[in-house]
Amino acid sequence: MNGRVQAGYLNRNWSTQVLGTGVPYASMRAAQPDVGRFFTEDEVRRRARVAVIGRTLLDKLFDGQDPIGETIRLNKVSFQVIGVLPEKGANAWRDQDDLIVIPVQTAMYRLLGKNYVDYIDIEVNSAEEIESTQQALEALMFARHRIPGFAAAGCRQHPQSRRYPVGADGDQPHHGLLLSAIAAISLLVGASAS
Numbered sequence: 566m567n568g569r570v571q572a573g574y575l576n577r578n579w580s581t582q583v584l585g586t587g588v589p590y591a592s593m594r595a596a597q598p599d600v601g602r603f604f605t606e607d608e609v610r611r612r613a614r615v616a617v618i619g620r621t622l623l624d625k626l627f628d629g630q631d632p633i634g635e636t637i638r639l640n641k642v643s644f645q646v647i648g649v650l651p652e653k654g655a656n657a658w659r660d661q662d663d664l665i666v667i668p669v670q671t672a673m674y675r676l677l678g679k680n681y682v683d684y685i686d687i688e689v690n691s692a693e694e695i696e697s698t699q700q701a702l703e704a705l706m707f708a709r710h711r712i713p714g715f716a717a718a719g720c721r722q723h724p725q726s727r728r729y730p731v732g733a734d735g736d737q738p739h740h741g742l743l744l745s746a747i748a749a750i751s752l753l754v755g756a757s758a759s
Contacts, residue, residue, distance in 0.1 A: 568677045572665060573638040574626040581622060582664040583639060585672020593688050596666070598648030601633045609668040612675055617648040621663035639665065642676055 566585040571578060590596060591603040596617075604615050616637065623632060632646040644667065653661035673679055689698050 566669060566672050566677060566679055566681070566683045568672070568679075570639045570665070570676070572622060572626060574632075574635065577626050579622065579625040581619075582659075583672065583676065584664055584666045585669040585677065586666055587669055589688070590666065590686070593686055596650050599651045600631075601646070601648030603648055603666075604668050609670050612670045613668060614642065614644045614671060614675060615647045615667065616644040617650055617666045618646055619650045619662035619664045620652045621660055622665060623649055639667075639676060 568583055570581060570583045572581050573579075584590075587609060588604065588606050591598075597603060598617055601617070603617055604613065607613075608615055616639070618626075618632065618637075623629060626632070626637065627635070632649065635646050636643050637646055638644070644665075650662070650664075650666065655661060667676065669682070687698065687702070689695055
């Protein structure tokens with residue numbers, strides 16, 4: 566899920582985007598911190614107030630100094646900085662380094678007050694698996710909620726076959742399948758809890 570927050574450290578403040586994600590976000594989005602670490606599944610479950618910040622926040626709040634272990638405020642809620650995201654640069658729409666990533670459960674219950682997710686990323690092993698994955702997702706929605714297809718649920722699928730470069734650790738390229746939720750995706754949150 567995503568939202569806007571006012572981030573503060575000492576006497577510095579910056580308006581930025583916050584993303585509430587799961588642990589797989591780091592590998593799916595090539596976002597393993599190059600300083601510090603990403604949060605853990607345990608921290609997601611505990612709704613830990615930990616944050617991984619982008620390079621723009623590093624500059625605006627910390628003036629390039631080491632932020633690991635420091636406490637920042639997001640909308641007046643304290644978070645400990647545990648990592649710094651790799652630099653992504655800007656695209657036509659936004660500065661990709663102007664963000665903070667926190668555990669999704671923390672975003673829901675401690676910061677943004679949402680009971681639904683905005684979108685879900687699903688990664689498959691090959692482009693050939695995209696169609697069968699889409700069909701399996703529609704079947705799951707119908708089986709759990711008797712919703713015949715994503716359109717009826719107010720959801721749209723946006724398959725995007727994206728190749729990521731081979732990582733330094735030798736990982737092979739991945740293909741991404743992105744599900745964009747327009748509305749009623751809160752059903753998936755309830756389904757994942759059961």
